[in-house]
């Protein structure tokens with residue numbers, strides 16, 4: 012609690028390092044996120060954007076550095092120079108502090124849209140069935156899919172599946188939402204409906220980090236843009252300044268090569 | 273002299289031994305299938321999620337048992353376990369052998385089904401804060417069951433067939449009872465056909481049951 016008051020940061024990443032085998036893919040990332048910020052993470056393929064998001068909710072274990080949410084250390088405890096992985100139970104609880112939407116949606120195919128949304132509410136948030144249903148319906152309504160609540164994922168379009176997946180994550184009332192290229196697997200004509208949902212959440216004040224290749228969208232919704240380059244943060248700042256006058260060659264080249272539409 | 277009794281008459285006379293044999297066959301098979309399914313599911317979890325040592329042990333078990341003829345397993349659990357002081361009745365030894373055999377197959381089926389599931393399913397479950405137990409119970413298990421059901425039904429039918437091997441150690445299951453009746457009353461062709469028909473009925477029932485479960489768990 013004290014840490015919380017002093018720093019006022021929702022998320023604090025310090026010197027985050029992550030390797031796959033002997034290949035270091037995050038080489039010391041520092042990043043602070045305040046409540047209400049909308050942060051777009053851009054950068055070329057393989058620069059570590061996905062890996063960074065996945066470390067924040069411990070889908071990947073990292074070898075160095077710390078991640079804190081509301082002052083609470085995520086995944087590991089460090090005391091007296093000793094670093095220990097937290098218990099599976101603690102990690103499961105900490106994962107519910109963040110919500111994540113994936114490129115491939117990953118809806119549970121054997122559950123209806125509504126069941127997808129209520130599963131975590133019942134099992135993790137310990138809500139009663141009725142309360143969970145009501146909240147699930149509210150969120151499906153917010154993403155425009157209340158009429159599809161009893162549909163199985165296979166009967167929904169990609170855009171609809173992604174909106175259900177976002178509702179599933181956000182219904183858990185996470186402190187921070189992580190979006191990993193949520194429109195990359197969609198047919199072009201379905202991209203807008205999903206971006207609209209994300210935009211609405213941003214406007215409602217949800218704190219979020221989104222990895223995206225949609226430069227115009229990043230430009231429009233973000234309060235800050237982070238440019239990842241070779242496992243480090245290459246440049247960060249307000250999107251208007253960054254896109255208009257990139258400070259580094261790499262960002263200039265990257266923006267040049269990205270379709271800005 | 274009276275006319276010799278017809279086949280139907282003999283079946284009637286021998287109805288109790290035959291029914292008893294059928295009951296034993298069903299009991300042995302059910303116990304082996306139930307035990308094998310429980311043990312096999314655990315094996316499948318060990319094969320899929322265990323650490324190196326656990327995986328290695330589970331793999332060794334599965335491969336060795338699956339590579340051994342069932343008859344050898346049956347004889348081994350009856351004769352060898354006796355020599356090390358574990359005195360099992362023929363029935364117990366037979367059920368044990370079939371259970372171990374069934375488990376090795378169910379283990380492999382479970383592993384196959386779990387590995388077919390996209391890893392995004394586990395990640396999505398983790399991301400909303402589900403524990404491993406909850407993830408298996410609500411997300412992976414139901415999907416794996418759907419995939420595993422057809423081969424599981426197959427395995428169950430194989431267990432019924434394999435139960436005939438218990439006749440070798442003197443378990444009075446359907447085949448052994450049939451042979452006893454034949455040795456006293458002849459009509460061997462008819463009796464073997466009858467036994468064959470009864471095995472078919474049991475396996476047909478298993479298949480129907482499997483279909484019914486499949487329909488219940490399937491996504492429309």
Ligand SMILES: Nc1ncnc2c1ncn2[C@@H]1O[C@H](COP(=O)(O)OP(=O)(O)OP(=O)(O)O)[C@@H](O)[C@H]1O
Pocket residue numbers: 031036054055056057058059060061062063
């Ligand atoms: N499971 C893994 N095993 C080994 N290497 C991996 C694994 N996942 C990612 N990597 C490597 O880590 C590096 C960073 O990958 P990451 O997925 O974070 O990049 P990204 O910035 O999200 O790229 P993209 O824009 O293509 O999604 C890449 O070089 C990638 O090959």
Ligand SMILES: [Mg+2]
Pocket residue numbers: 060061062192222
């Ligand atoms: Mg990525």
